[in-house]
Every structure is written in structure tokens, then in C-alpha cells.
Amino acid sequence: DIVMTQSPVTLSVSPGERATLSCRASESVSSNLAWYQQKPGQAPRLLMSGASNRATGIPDRFSGTGSGTDFTLTISNLQSEDFAVYYCQHYNNWSLGTFGPGTKMEIK
Amino acid sequence: EEQLVESGGALVKPGGSLRLSCVGSGFIFSDYNMNWVRQAPGKGLEWISSIRRTTPHTYYADSMGGRFTTSRDNAQNSVYLQMSSLRPEDTAVYYCARSQDFMPIDSWGQGTLVTVSS
Numbered sequence: 001d002i003v004m005t006q007s008p009v010t011l012s013v014s015p016g017e018r019a020t021l022s023c024r025a026s027e028s029v030s031s032n033l034a035w036y037q038q039k040p041g042q043a044p045r046l047l048m049s050g051a052s053n054r055a056t057g058i059p060d061r062f063s064g065t066g067s068g069t070d071f072t073l074t075i076s077n078l079q080s081e082d083f084a085v086y087y088c089q090h091y092n093n094w095s096l097g098t099f100g101p102g103t104k105m106e107i108k
Numbered sequence: 109e110e111q112l113v114e115s116g117g118a119l120v121k122p123g124g125s126l127r128l129s130c131v132g133s134g135f136i137f138s139d140y141n142m143n144w145v146r147q148a149p150g151k152g153l154e155w156i157s158s159i160r161r162t163t164p165h166t167y168y169a170d171s172m173g174g175r176f177t178t179s180r181d182n183a184q185n186s187v188y189l190q191m192s193s194l195r196p197e198d199t200a201v202y203y204c205a206r207s208q209d210f211m212p213i214d215s216w217g218q219g220t221l222v223t224v225s226s
Contacts, residue, residue, distance in 0.1 A: 001169065001170050001171075034212035036153075038153075043216035043217065043218060044213075044216060049212050089155070091207070091211070094141055094160050095141070095167035096143050096155045096213065097155060098155060099154065101152050
């Protein structure tokens with residue numbers, strides 16, 4: 001299985017600032033990379049597909065870049081509702097793949 | 109309203125079996141591949157399996173060790189996860205989720221809790 005890693009494990013950021021989250025795959029996943037946000041007690045929510053395509057309803061404060069093995073999720077002008085855990089995941093034509101271990105974003 | 113609702117979570121003894129169900133509504137169920145994802149308490153997300161929308165092809169994470177079987181019944185708008193030889197480390201919230209070809213999950217159920225303990 002492809003192994004996904006994420007860094008940092010925890011990110012402390014102040015509201016209004018920008019956060020940069022990283023995700024790395026053990027081998028190329030092309031652009032088949034998704035980002036999800038999960039808040040306590042809730043199911044995850046899709047933020048980004050194809051590494052850089054925002055899902056429906058996701059504000060343009062969220063942006064994604066990367067292809068191959070290295071990916072970045074950037075969140076600008078952090079709002080209080082953005083403090084959550086973020087996961088990356090690779091996917092294939094008809095199935096999903098492994099998730100990264102997550103990055104917890106907390107208020108500084 | 110598009111919805112996925114899981115059921116079947118329970119307390120089960122180690123070595124036991126359990127079948128989870130998930131019913132979709134508000135969308136054309138057979139248009140979507142269906143997936144199971146779990147999350148142990150305080151831990152991250154773990155993909156379990158995917159089943160294609162109109163064929164019986166299924167895909168499993170190697171880490172499940174062949175103990176889990178996923179099936180679907182499009183006539184009943186349902187997908188199932190049959191789990192056997194359960195271990196304490198299988199304790200988790202199990203989510204049903206849908207995806208389309210060449211796309212990641214776009215909708216999740218609320219999850220159902222499976223607890224494996226003697």
C-alpha cells in the first residue's frame with residue numbers, strides 16, 4: 001500500500017494568519033489526492049479533490065497544490081471554524097487509498 | 109436530502125462477527141461507488157474497502173487481513189460490511205461513504221460504533 005505522511009502533527013496558528021499543511025506519498029499518486037477536514041464528533045468533510053480542486057461550498061481561503069508525491073494545503077485568513085484535524089488521502093479510479101495520519105490545527 | 113445512514117454497530121466479544129449496514133437515500137445509489145472507513149477512538153481515519161457501483165468488484169486495505177467482506181444491493185440502496193474474527197483493535201466508529209469514479213469521498217454517514225471487548 002502507498003504510505004501517506006503528513007506534517008506537522010500539530011500546527012498552532014492565530015486567527016487571521018495563514019496555515020500551510022504538507023502531505024507526502026511514498027510513491028507517485030499523480031494528482032489523485034484529496035484533503036478532508038474533521039471536527040470533533042463529526043464525520044469528515046471533503047475540502048479538495050484532484051489536489052487542487054475545491055469541493056462544493058469550500059471557500060477560496062482553502063487552496064491546494066502539488067502532484068506526484070508532495071502536496072500542500074494552504075488556508076489563508078484562518079477563521080475560528082477552521083480549527084480542526086486535516087487528513088490527506090490518495091485515491092484510484094474506483095477505490096480509495098490510505099489516509100495520512102492527520103494534522104491537528106489548533107488556536108495559538 | 110442526500111443521506112447515508114449506518115446501522116448494526118454493537119458490543120461484540122473478541123473472535124465474534126458482526127454485519128454493518130448502510131442505506132443511502134436522496135440520490136441514485138447505483139451511480140456511486142461505496143466505501144467503508146473506520147476511526148478508532150482518538151485516532152485517525154482508516155480506509156477499509158470500496159465496492160464499485162454496478163459490478164461486484166471490491167477493493168480492500170491490506171491491513172484488514174481478509175476478515176472483512178463488503179457487498180451491496182442496489183435494489184435496496186444498501187451496502188454491507190461483514191466483519192469476522194473481530195479483535196479489540198477493531199473497536200472504532202465505522203463510516204459508510206460514497207464516491208464517484210476517479211473521485212474521492214464526497215459524502216459520509218454519521219458512523220456506527222463497534223466495540224470489541226470481553
